[in-house]
Amino acid sequence: MLLAIDCGNTNTVFSIWDGTSFLCTLRTSTHHARTADAYFTWYSTLVKHYGIDADITDVIISSTVPRVVFNLRVFADRFFGCRPLVVGKPDCLLPHAPRVDEGTQVGPDRLVNTAGAFDRHGGDLIVVDFGTATTFDVVSQDGAYIGGVIAPGVNLSLEALHMAAAALPHVDISVPQQVVGTNTVACIQSGIFWGYVGLVREICTRIKAERDRPMTVVATGGLAPLFQQSADLFDVMEEDLTMHGLTVIHKYNKDIG
Numbered sequence: 001m002l003l004a005i006d007c008g009n010t011n012t013v014f015s016i017w018d019g020t021s022f023l024c025t026l027r028t029s030t031h032h033a034r035t036a037d038a039y040f041t042w043y044s045t046l047v048k049h050y051g052i053d054a055d056i057t058d059v060i061i062s063s064t065v066p067r068v069v070f071n072l073r074v075f076a077d078r079f080f081g082c083r084p085l086v087v088g089k090p091d092c093l094l095p096h097a098p099r100v101d102e103g104t105q106v107g108p109d110r111l112v113n114t115a116g117a118f119d120r121h122g123g124d125l126i127v128v129d130f131g132t133a134t135t136f137d138v139v140s141q142d143g144a145y146i147g148g149v150i151a152p153g154v155n156l157s158l159e160a161l162h163m164a165a166a167a168l169p170h171v172d173i174s175v176p177q178q179v180v181g182t183n184t185v186a187c188i189q190s191g192i193f194w195g196y197v198g199l200v201r202e203i204c205t206r207i208k209a210e211r212d213r214p215m216t217v218v219a220t221g222g223l224a225p226l227f228q229q230s231a232d233l234f235d236v237m238e239e240d241l242t243m244h245g246l247t248v249i250h251k252y253n254k255d256i257g
């Protein structure tokens, strides 16, 4: 079985893939100082809790935080006796090489999203991921990542307002009933919610115009459903897109030996 690990700047997600389906998905916050032993304590407790009989033979890692990879490598080696595939490292091959400016290090999460979305939907895609950053990955007709857009994440924007303005509280994202807020919290929620609806719509419109072709918009990340509920922004929403991409890249590397 495969253990797929997706480390974002905020959260780290582990998922066990038995070749057909994901047996479970475990989430923790990302900490570079977490040791291999600490990962295993957390992992084994939850796997036991869910009653999962997992025989892990392979591990694949995508990490937007380079420092966590060392401890995850030790974790894979010590507890599963395997050398993990790490997306972005030379020995982890991608089904389609990115076409970007020389020297550009594309975020591994974006490469993984690209591979997952192309596998399910074919080419000419815009993949929107609502993570720490809100990213747009453009996938060519032949499946390559050819560039995109990076905007601040929704929670980051909310936090930035709170941090920078003495009178603005910390606020959670929600769907406002009205645009015109009649209290501070409602004003912030409106600014962020409708601001992001506009951001997503404008960027997708401009990408399609620049590419001069119809494109499918695939969304992932915990906040995608919240935005879709008030505005028709996406053609598809897939919560497991990054995890699916990891299984696609793992299979590709296995198949070519």
Ligand SMILES: Nc1ncnc2c1ncn2[C@@H]1O[C@H](COP(=O)(O)OP(=O)(O)OP(=O)(O)O)[C@@H](O)[C@H]1O
Pocket: 007, 008, 009, 010, 011, 012, 130, 131, 132, 133, 172, 173, 220, 221, 222, 223, 226
């Ligand atoms: N209705 C909601 N209101 C507020 N937060 C939500 C809601 N639904 C989901 N979330 C949050 O969205 C986040 C989704 O996680 P996701 O994996 O998409 O990105 P992330 O973990 O925040 O970022 P990264 O992958 O960059 O670490 C989770 O932290 C979850 O708590």
Ligand SMILES: CC(C)(CO)[C@@H](O)C(=O)NCCC(=O)O
Pocket: 008, 009, 064, 105, 106, 107, 108, 109, 110, 131, 132, 133, 135, 150
């Ligand atoms: C943009 C983030 C932070 C999104 O997780 C990540 O993909 C990243 O660190 N990217 C590196 C720069 C790039 O993708 O062009």
Ligand SMILES: [K+]
Pocket: 008, 109, 129, 130, 131, 132, 221, 242
């Ligand atoms: K993510």
